[in-house]
Amino acid sequence: MLDALMQAFAGILTFGTLLPLLLGVVVGIVIGVLPGLGGVVGFSLLLPFVFNLEPSAAIAMLIGLAAVVPTSDTFPSVLMGIPGSSGSQATIMDGYPLARKGQGARALGAAFTASLMGGLIGALVLTAAIPIARPLILMFGSPELLMLAILGLTMVGILSAGNALRGVLAGIVGLMIGTIGAAPSDPEYRFTFDILYLYDGVPLIVVALGLFAIPEIVDLLASGRAIAPEKGGANMGQLMRGIREGFAHWRLVLRCSGIGVIIGAIPGLGGSVVDWISYSQAKATIPNNHFGEGDIRGVIAPESSNNAKEGGALLPTLLFGIPGSGSMAVLLGGMTLLGIQPGPSMVTTDLPITLTAIWSLAIANILGVVICIALAGVIARLCFVPFPMLAPAILLVVVFGAYQATRSWGDWVALVLLGILGWLMKRYGWSRPAILVGFVLAPITEQYFFISMSRYGLEWMLRPGVVIVGVLILALLVSGFLLSRKEKKGVA
Amino acid sequence: MFSERAVSIALTAVVGIVLLAMAWGAQDFLRYSRHFPFTFGLIGAVLAAVIIFRDLVVARPPVPDEPVGDAASEGGHSxxxxxxxxxxxxxxxxxxxxxxxxxxxxxxxxxxxxxxxxxxxxxxxxxxxxxxxxxxxxxxxxxxxxxxxxxxxxxxx
Structure with missing residues (x-):
């Protein structure tokens, strides 16, 4: 195995492989910076180029793209409060408040360091797990996936600490928005009112942009100031400070990367929740935190997990040919075009391809972070430009990102309506992340509940995996409750 | 002019009514598609009623009891x-x-x-x-x- 690993490393260091990898990284960085363009769009852009490449070079290019989207999507999340992709929603919670304090470069430094470590841990786990992953992944049936979805839903309470009732109500609003469209269990279209646009449900990116981007644009224009009214120090110094903090919180990085790898490796859960789960567990378990107000650990937690998740997501894609997400599905298509058949052969005859993918993941993470750090100081200066000057460009990016979802007018109508809802919720202290978590988890929860009940009846609750996740949920809820009680006592 | 508190309560009421309407509408769906929206719609509507009751009668207002301001900040826009x-x-x-x-x-x-x-x-x-x-x-x-x-x-x- 070690020899094969070294051979694959030597193979990737050739010009013919490194150049496509670099191209993938550059395209991935651009894709990540533009909200609405996720890995699926990126892969679709690169797929036409893979035909003329050697399989290892093509894999390097595609993995290079997938690896860095969760790194560069931090720019809009931190600097503008706009989710760059579905995996960077939770980064807004503390990254954006830091940017508003003039510490955007610090948040970016910490985020990129966490992304780097998360990405490398993902690659490491992928290497180690290949021989043993098969039985582990097969352990996760619908009941276990349902429990993981419920674990995500319990985060709603943690995310809305301080106004728990309204937080839970917001979560329910998200769940109900998530029920719009085709039902998972019956041939039924729900709450569509015969509007064609609603038949597939409201796209996640439109919900995220509406709830987060539009309210920020409105409020910043209402204030008439820059995103960061006062400078928080020299950008370079802050960037270095953030990088140091990223390394200093290595335990948190390790924990959240573990969560990222596990969630990423489970097909069907999707990467959209991994950042929220990491963020919420960090919030529930770190004492004396100021999550939501610009705590650097609130940036490190989601950023390490969303990069690590890519390593995890490659496991079912390579070993079973089961894509864990939309972008992995396109990657799978690319591999098929190259004549590579994912499955058990990936650890036997096609092992060199698998190892190339792992090395590509690691090297792309390093390249991506180096490029992002080089750009961070300059891009962070945008925070100090008067917002009315930035607003048309940001609005264009938001409108463009929303239109990408289904390329219809419905995207813009939904964007504006959700923008008004998001603005009202922001103004009256409702938890917008709770809506988003509810929305993301609604179809997953309903689908796996239906399958679990149909297949196992009530006995699904007795499965060992279900009990383990159930205990984990209880432990998180209790620790969150105890922490908030302790903090309240401390304040009193 | 309405106070911030009144608008906040009205927002909760609108959300509650919409959720109740969704729960009501869900009864017409096929068997398995009905349970999820009906249950959560109903829970949401009840929760909205509880929050409104709490805000009106029991607890302190969730937001300052000030008039809703539409005035722009200095140099900004409403x-x-x-x-x-x-x-x-x-x-x-x-x-x-x-x-x-x-x-x-x-x-x-x-x-x-x-x-x-x-x-x-x-x-x-x-x-x-x-x-x-x-x-x-x-x-x-x-x-x-x-x-x-x-x-x-x-x-x-």
Missing amino acids: PLQVFAWFALYFGLVPVLGFPLATGVFTVAFLRVVAGAGWILAIVYAAAAMGFIFFMGSMLNMEWPTGFVSRAIMSRMG
């Missing part, structure tokens, strides 16, 4: 004005088409709101339109056209 600009943007699209509407909106916004000069506004708008055309060609996207752009295209044959 939220209603901002939404009016959004409406103008989206209103221009069916007339001019997306790329041209973006250009016109950008120039108008930068001149009126940001106080930018003509040259900066025009260069900025050109860059915005360039971005649209570039991304459109890269991603093979067709942007919404307006009747003005359609008329121009038909004249050009």
Whole structure:
């Protein structure tokens, strides 16, 4: 195995492989910076180029793209409060408040360091797990996936600490928005009112942009100031400070990367929740935190997990040919075009391809972070430009990102309506992340509940995996409750 | 003028009513599709009622009992004005088409709101339109056209 690993490393260091990898990284960085363009769009852009490449070079290019989207999507999340992709929603919670304090470069430094470590841990786990992953992944049936979805839903309470009732109500609003469209269990279209646009449900990116981007644009224009009214120090110094903090919180990085790898490796859960789960567990378990107000650990937690998740997501894609997400599905298509058949052969005859993918993941993470750090100081200066000057460009990016979802007018109508809802919720202290978590988890929860009940009846609750996740949920809820009680006592 | 507290309670009430209506509507769905929206819609409606009761009777108001302010901050614009600009943007699209509407909106916004000069506004708008055309060609996207752009295209044959 070690020899094969070294051979694959030597193979990737050739010009013919490194150049496509670099191209993938550059395209991935651009894709990540533009909200609405996720890995699926990126892969679709690169797929036409893979035909003329050697399989290892093509894999390097595609993995290079997938690896860095969760790194560069931090720019809009931190600097503008706009989710760059579905995996960077939770980064807004503390990254954006830091940017508003003039510490955007610090948040970016910490985020990129966490992304780097998360990405490398993902690659490491992928290497180690290949021989043993098969039985582990097969352990996760619908009941276990349902429990993981419920674990995500319990985060709603943690995310809305301080106004728990309204937080839970917001979560329910998200769940109900998530029920719009085709039902998972019956041939039924729900709450569509015969509007064609609603038949597939409201796209996640439109919900995220509406709830987060539009309210920020409105409020910043209402204030008439820059995103960061006062400078928080020299950008370079802050960037270095953030990088140091990223390394200093290595335990948190390790924990959240573990969560990222596990969630990423489970097909069907999707990467959209991994950042929220990491963020919420960090919030529930770190004492004396100021999550939501610009705590650097609130940036490190989601950023390490969303990069690590890519390593995890490659496991079912390579070993079973089961894509864990939309972008992995396109990657799978690319591999098929190259004549590579994912499955058990990936650890036997096609092992060199698998190892190339792992090395590509690691090297792309390093390249991506180096490029992002080089750009961070300059891009962070945008925070100090008067917002009315930035607003048309940001609005264009938001409108463009929303239109990408289904390329219809419905995207813009939904964007504006959700923008008004998001603005009202922001103004009256409702938890917008709770809506988003509810929305993301609604179809997953309903689908796996239906399958679990149909297949196992009530006995699904007795499965060992279900009990383990159930205990984990209880432990998180209790620790969150105890922490908030302790903090309240401390304040009193 | 309504107080912040009154608007907050009204928002909760509207959310509760919508959730109740969704739960009610869910009863018409097929067997397995009904349970999830019905259950959560009902729980949400009850929760909204509890929150309103708590805000009105039991606990302190969730938000300061101050009049709703629509006045802009110093140097800024009121939220209603901002939404009016959004409406103008989206209103221009069916007339001019997306790329041209973006250009016109950008120039108008930068001149009126940001106080930018003509040259900066025009260069900025050109860059915005360039971005649209570039991304459109890269991603093979067709942007919404307006009747003005359609008329121009038909004249050009």
